[in-house]
Amino acid sequence: MADIPSAIGFDADDTLWHNERFFRLSQDQFASLLADHADPDHLGARLLAAEKRNIGRYGFGIKGFTLSMIETAIEVTESRVPAATIGQILELGREMLAHPIELLPYAREAVEHAADRMPVILITKGDLLDQERKLAQSGLGDLFAAVEIVSDKTPAQYDDIFARHADGPERGIMIGNSMKSDIVPMIEAGGWAVHVPHDLAWALEHADAPSQAPRFREIPDLGALPALLEGLARVDGD
Incomplete structure (x- = not known):
């Protein structure tokens, strides 16, 4: 468990x-x-x-x-x-x-489903004011128990964030499109990581998938996240 x-x-x-x-x-x-x-x-x-x-x-x-x-x-x-x-x-x-925010398919549903089951943390990097603007315009802000806008995403950052807001990275799961920022460092921190591919990716965010890591998962889009989370819960129940 x-x-x-x-x-x-x-x-x-x-x-x-x-x-x-x-x-x-x-x-x-x-x-x-x-x-x-x-x-x-x-x-x-x-x-x-x-x-x-x-x-x-x-x-x-x-x-x-x-x-x-x-x-x-x-x-x-x-x-x-x-x-x-x-x-x-x-x-x-x-x-x-100034560009308007357009949510990706199933984004709201995925965050709402997760927030009904466990604390949800937004973990993003970039300019503080711009990220705050986008979050406010997204309409998702009230669903997050915490928001972390960081200068970079590293194993140490994930360790710190999940230690402060939850039970540590070992019991955390990170969802993201970037192998380099969202997936690899979370796996290295000892957590779970779910890759959600996007059709466009910045060249500096490329990294090899940690395909052999037992806590690595990949889904085609956020619409598949609820089933993945429920599957983990069923394993726990067994």
Whole structure:
């Protein structure tokens, strides 16, 4: 019985609501702005390299992405990027920060089902103000017993969060779309982890699935989560 989850964590972006597609749209517009200086593939590689360099400085989220676009524009134009183009890049960032929230299929039902059975924790990384905005607009806020907006997701973070809000990571289960952030570190912390694939994934979130880990699960969408949780409960009852 001690192995059965007593608290559940949900990732937010691209697990409960759409997010990556707004980054992709902005990147396409960014490529159009810089079309005279770099082809889209080269520009995309330079932008990804800038994002990777800047995570430690700016963290995850739209503001860091916007600053990385500006840095990349300066680099590929050899510091000749027009001020007007910098202004357009800043506007792309502002538009992203204002985009409406659209829940993914079954998101509300999955969180409601889980919240009826155990404490539910939102565990997300990114800019504090933007994540708070998205949570408020999602209409899901009242379902969470706790909200954790962190700079990164690591085994130590999961250990701390589930120790403070529940019975420790060994009795926690994390639901998310990112192998690198939601799944692998939770498994390494000793918990359960359920991968819910999303059709878009940021390159820096790729990682191999811990397929041999006994506490790893994968479902096609959040509509399958209630049955998975009920299955674990039945195992407990046996």
